[in-house]
């Protein structure tokens with residue numbers, strides 16, 4: 072094999088590898104949440120509306136605090152990475168929790 076042919080093969084396989092990588096592997100998760108209430112209902116409510124975790128609605132928790140706990144976890148609560156709850160959804164979620172009345176509270 073000439074060295075030119077060898078180079079062509081290398082170039083071709085690198086190009087092929089790059090084509091594969093260019094697929095947006097993470098884009099699918101981004102923006103897949105409707106709003107904060109959607110995230111709460113599908114993830115947080117599972118524990119926080121059932122007594123597994125403490126009630127977090129109706130306490131005007133600062134969004135920064137909620138955001139930190141969601142990313143880091145706390146005790147028995149698992150952390151949620153941005154591949155699960157992206158930054159935008161987390162912001163919306165934290166504001167939603169901060170403004171929502173307590174679960175089961177009468178308006």
Ligand code: HEC
Nearest residue numbers: 114115117118123124125127137140141145146147148149
């Ligand atoms: C698997 C159950 C579980 C899920 C799901 C869960 N949590 Fe928690 N969370 C807990 C538990 C248990 C605690 C109490 C931890 C402790 O005090 O040691 C907690 C604590 C918290 C606290 C602190 C409450 C306080 O009184 O200061 C916040 C804020 C919180 N969770 C937010 C969230 C949000 C937002 C979500 C959704 C993204 C969520 N949690 C999902 C179990 C869960």
